[in-house]
Amino acid sequence: MGSTQKYELPFKLNNSDLLHNLSFVHGEWKKSKSGKTFEVVDPGTDKAWIECPINDASDVDEAVKSSHQCFEKYRNISPRARAQMLFKWDSLIRENKEDIATILVYETGKPRSEAYGEIDYSTGFTWWFAGEAERIQGTVFTPALPDRRVFTIKQPLGVAAALVPWNFPIAMILRKAGAALAAGCVMIVKPSPETPITVLALAYLADMAGFPKGALNVLTTDLGKTPELSEALCRHPLVKKVSFTGSTRVGKLIAKICSENLKKVTLELGGNCPVLIFDDANIDQAMGQIFALKYRHAGQACITANRIYVQSGIFDEFLERWNAESKKIVVGHGSDEKTTMGPVTTPRGIEKALALVNDAKSKGATVHIGGNKISKGGGYFFEPTVITGVTPDMDIANEEIFAPVCTFIKFETEDEAVEKANDTSMGLASYCFTKNVDRMWRLFENLEAGMVGLNTGNSSAAESPFGGIKQSGYGKESGLGVATEEYLITKTGTFTLEGQT
Numbered sequence: 001m002g003s004t005q006k007y008e009l010p011f012k013l014n015n016s017d018l019l020h021n022l023s024f025v026h027g028e029w030k031k032s033k034s035g036k037t038f039e040v041v042d043p044g045t046d047k048a049w050i051e052c053p054i055n056d057a058s059d060v061d062e063a064v065k066s067s068h069q070c071f072e073k074y075r076n077i078s079p080r081a082r083a084q085m086l087f088k089w090d091s092l093i094r095e096n097k098e099d100i101a102t103i104l105v106y107e108t109g110k111p112r113s114e115a116y117g118e119i120d121y122s123t124g125f126t127w128w129f130a131g132e133a134e135r136i137q138g139t140v141f142t143p144a145l146p147d148r149r150v151f152t153i154k155q156p157l158g159v160a161a162a163l164v165p166w167n168f169p170i171a172m173i174l175r176k177a178g179a180a181l182a183a184g185c186v187m188i189v190k191p192s193p194e195t196p197i198t199v200l201a202l203a204y205l206a207d208m209a210g211f212p213k214g215a216l217n218v219l220t221t222d223l224g225k226t227p228e229l230s231e232a233l234c235r236h237p238l239v240k241k242v243s244f245t246g247s248t249r250v251g252k253l254i255a256k257i258c259s260e261n262l263k264k265v266t267l268e269l270g271g272n273c274p275v276l277i278f279d280d281a282n283i284d285q286a287m288g289q290i291f292a293l294k295y296r297h298a299g300q301a302c303i304t305a306n307r308i309y310v311q312s313g314i315f316d317e318f319l320e321r322w323n324a325e326s327k328k329i330v331v332g333h334g335s336d337e338k339t340t341m342g343p344v345t346t347p348r349g350i351e352k353a354l355a356l357v358n359d360a361k362s363k364g365a366t367v368h369i370g371g372n373k374i375s376k377g378g379g380y381f382f383e384p385t386v387i388t389g390v391t392p393d394m395d396i397a398n399e400e401i402f403a404p405v406c407t408f409i410k411f412e413t414e415d416e417a418v419e420k421a422n423d424t425s426m427g428l429a430s431y432c433f434t435k436n437v438d439r440m441w442r443l444f445e446n447l448e449a450g451m452v453g454l455n456t457g458n459s460s461a462a463e464s465p466f467g468g469i470k471q472s473g474y475g476k477e478s479g480l481g482v483a484t485e486e487y488l489i490t491k492t493g494t495f496t497l498e499g500q501t
């Protein structure tokens with residue numbers, strides 16, 4: 001713990017060294033210049049349990065200079081040594097899994113089993129990027145002029161800034177910092193105000209893993225100072241790359257600032273992901289996969305199922321089974337073993353869900369189950385909700401729901417389903433369920449999304465490129481070569497043979 005704690009912690013950790021509530025800059029735990037703090041709240045109770053510094057633009061220069069100083073050293077560390085530090089970080093995170101999960105439960109609200117799931121998924125990235133550190137290669141080739149040899153090398157860009165959301169804070173950090181550190185870059189992270197403590201625990205473990213001071217700095221702040229701090233990071237001349245994950249609205253602001261300064265930027269933005277379930281699908285498989293996808297973290301994932309299209313032959317049966325299963329969900333605090341779905345992470349999430357449900361109702365949609373918030377222990381709980389009769393004029397058809405609200409839409413033909421699925425400005429992920437292999441290939445090619453799950457609700461892994469198209473952003477965050485490429489410069493050399501002695 002970095003500063004005096006005025007709250008009683010609602011949990012105990014096995015390794016209390018993991019708990020830090022100050023910013024982490026150049027290996028030191030620091031207050032902000034203003035000395036101001038904000039509260040981190042448990043979404044399952046609405047009670048503050050710790051506070052963190054409010055950093056603003058005046059705190060940025062020192063942190064970035066620390067990162068830059070580190071970069072000058074880190075860029076010359078061998079790829080193998082970088083890989084070894086990434087492996088060490090990975091094993092420390094796995095060793096502290098129980099405690100990290102506890103912090104995650106009290107920041108995001110997700111049930112402990114899901115917190116474990118996030119850690120398992122996320123360490124896939126540290127492991128993968130440790131390997132990627134040693135797979136960064138240049139080329140040598142003979143161009144059209146035979147007396148020439150052209151060669152390329154890859155060099156790290158420099159200091160990278162990461163601006164991350166609260167829904168999967170571990171995955172966000174390990175995916176971004178894993179790629180940056182593998183490429184020889186260093187990173188400065190601005191966590192979401194909802195989840196700074198999880199991120200600080202990861203920074204502590206990176207320090208323990210042997211990364212040099214300044215390799216992974218963390219500047220926390222509250223909602224109010226977020227725009228100022230983010231902008232100062234994006235504008236700082238020593239920050240060469242910005243990796244942003246969050247909403248499309250904020251992503252556009254970040255892209256604008258970065259373009260004014262000609263900075264390389266990765267944008268992992270919102271989704272409005274469709275699921276297509278055909279009459280010939282294995283219904284058990286589709287139910288299991290999409291149910292888990294939709295209700296994971298109470299519907300707060302960018303790649304969650306936002307619109308579920310079911311072909312007319314199985315529509316009624318599918319809906320009936322879905323409703324029956326949804327009624328079995330146990331909503332509660334993430335730390336309660338019986339809980340199968342936690343709260344949404346912010347009160348704003350409840351307001352948005354209510355607004356979307358009410359808008360749909362007022363335009364003629366039918367609410368089969370749920371539709372309301374749940375008053376329980378002060379937390380931000382929302383009922384598992386199922387809606388049919390959704391039409392394109394409803395907000396719920398066009399916006400990310402980000403709550404446990406499921407919309408079902410009937411379709412007749414494949415062409416109709418594809419047209420409806422693609423009728424969105426977003427293009428992150430799509431899913432389809434069918435036993436017809438020809439159709440599967442057609443859908444894979446015709447669905448406008450960066451990732452397509454075929455008979456699976458799981459379209460993301462460390463080895464496969466993660467990222468969207470259309471208003472879901474650009475750039476890739478995992479996969480062979482493509483994620484480290486985001487943090488590299490390709491430098492070309494030309495050598496003339498003629499006249500050489």
Ligand SMILES: NC(=O)c1ccc[n+]([C@@H]2O[C@H](COP(=O)([O-])OP(=O)(O)OC[C@H]3O[C@@H](n4cnc5c(N)ncnc54)[C@H](O)[C@@H]3O)[C@@H](O)[C@H]2O)c1
Pocket residue numbers: 163164165166167168190191192193226227228230231245246247248250251253267268269270271301302303400428468472
């Ligand atoms: N494509 C992906 O990989 C992916 C993954 C997870 C979440 N998301 C998206 O993230 C969104 C949910 O997260 P969120 O609510 O934290 O998003 P958000 O856009 O509000 O915030 C994302 C980050 O930007 C910061 N931020 C907020 N307002 C800002 C401003 N005006 N200027 C600068 N920075 C600002 C936040 O503090 C946070 O660090 C959803 O749209 C979801 O789809 C996308």
